[in-house]
Amino acid sequence: MRRFGLAILLGFALVPVGAWAEPDYAREKRWADEIVSRLVVGDALFLEQRTGHKFLSLYTEAVNARAAVVLVHGVGVHPDWGLIGRLRSALPDDGYTTLSVQMPVLAQAAPVEAYQSTFVEASERLKIAADFLRGKGYARAAIVSHSMGSRMTYHYLTGDAHARASAWVCIGWASEDNDFKGVSVPVLDLFGEHDWPSVLKGATKRGASLKSSPGSRQIKAPATDHYFSQHGVELVKYVREFLDKVLQ
Numbered sequence: 374m375r376r377f378g379l380a381i382l383l384g385f386a387l388v389p390v391g392a393w394a395e396p397d398y399a400r401e402k403r404w405a406d407e408i409v410s411r412l413v414v415g416d417a418l419f420l421e422q423r424t425g426h427k428f429l430s431l432y433t434e435a436v437n438a439r440a441a442v443v444l445v446h447g448v449g450v451h452p453d454w455g456l457i458g459r460l461r462s463a464l465p466d467d468g469y470t471t472l473s474v475q476m477p478v479l480a481q482a483a484p485v486e487a488y489q490s491t492f493v494e495a496s497e498r499l500k501i502a503a504d505f506l507r508g509k510g511y512a513r514a515a516i517v518s519h520s521m522g523s524r525m526t527y528h529y530l531t532g533d534a535h536a537r538a539s540a541w542v543c544i545g546w547a548s549e550d551n552d553f554k555g556v557s558v559p560v561l562d563l564f565g566e567h568d569w570p571s572v573l574k575g576a577t578k579r580g581a582s583l584k585s586s587p588g589s590r591q592i593k594a595p596a597t598d599h600y601f602s603q604h605g606v607e608l609v610k611y612v613r614e615f616l617d618k619v620l621q
Contacts, residue, residue, distance in 0.1 A: 394490035396477045398426065404451040404475065405429040412453075414462045415471070420501050428498060429475040430505075435465035440539065440620045441511040443502045444473035447520030447545075448488055451475060456544070456601050456608055457519055463609045469616060470511065474502050476525060488521055495525035496533055503537035513620050515540040517612060520547055520599065531555040540588075540619045542612050545599050549575040552582035559588030561615040565597030565604075572599065588619045 408429065409417045415433030422428065431452050442464055446457040452473035453461070461473040476498060477491035499516070506514045516538045518526040523546040530536050542561045543553075549571050553560050562579050564572045576593065583589040592611055594604065601608040 394487060395479070396491060396494060397480050400478050400480070401428065401475060404478075408451060408453050415473075420474075420498070420505060422494070422497055422501065430502065431461055431471075431473040433461055433465045433471045433473075435468050435470045437468065438465075438470040438511070439468040440513040440515065440616070441470040441472065441506045441509070442616070443499065443506070443514060443516045443538075444471055445499070445516060445518035445522035445526055446473070446476060447522050448485055449478050449481065449483075455519075456605065457522075459605045460517060460609060460612060463605075464613065464616075467609075467613045467617075469515075469613075470506075470509075472502050472506060474498055476522060485521070488524075492525055492528040492532075496529040496536075499526065499529045500533060500536070507537065513539040515542065515616055515620060517542040517544070519544045524548065527551065527553075527556070530558070540616065542615060544601075544608075545569070545572050546575070546579065547571045547599075550578070551575065552578045553586065553589070554582050556586070559619040560586060561589070561611070562591040563594065563611055564592075565594050565599060565601065567596070567598045569599050590615070 415431045418430055418432055419427035420430050444457050444461050446452055446454050452475050457473055461471040464471050477494045479487055503514060516526050523543045530538060538558050540559045544563045545568055547569050560583055580591040583591055597604045
């Protein structure tokens with residue numbers, strides 16, 4: 374049995390990263406069907422890409438909203454998952470309308486490295502989300518992203534000359550080498566004291582790149598992991614306080 378399991382793992386390891394490059398729209402649909410059937414907070418809507426593909430977004434309007442927030446989840450999950458689900462439901466109580474967007478997903482067994490193939494499509498979805506909020510009358514809209522969603526957001530903000538964002542809350546950016554150079558909006562670089570090693574190793578470089586960025590700051594949340602497990606209240610507070618300052 375052990376040899377059989379090892380053979381399967383080796384088989385996955387021998388599959389080229391490019392073999393996983395196609396978005397798994399069937400997996401997206403399964404997520405969407407499950408989420409819509411149990412949705413309590415907000416409204417489910419489907420925004421359309423140039424190809425005609427429609428992706429789930431969860432829209433939660435705040436009463437007397439001061440601004441809007443696009444929420445971007447991590448690898449292989451959905452717009453109501455974990456800390457993103459908490460933020461999309463909690464921020465409207467603080468005056469921020471939220472639009473949590475389904476980002477492209479690959480097959481469940483796809484390696485993390487393969488997700489780079491989805492960045493162009495991810496950028497398109499973020500642009501569509503920004504346009505949707507602008508059409509709703511929101512002149513100011515921030516992006517709040519987590520993990521792989523932060524890599525996707527960075528690609529959008531630095532690669533699209535027409536990218537629209539008033540601020541960026543970057544949570545758990547798992548990269549040792551990248552920083553915020555090229556990002557022209559105020560940034561909150563938020564991560565946990567017990568975050569992933571790649572997040573922690575890159576913190577010094579990321580923080581240094583924010584020193585010349587007005588309104589930007591870096592926070593290492595005490596006693597917190599990559600997912601802010603058991604620290605959801607603090608997470609919402611960090612995000613809200615930053616948005617209150619830069620979007621006032």
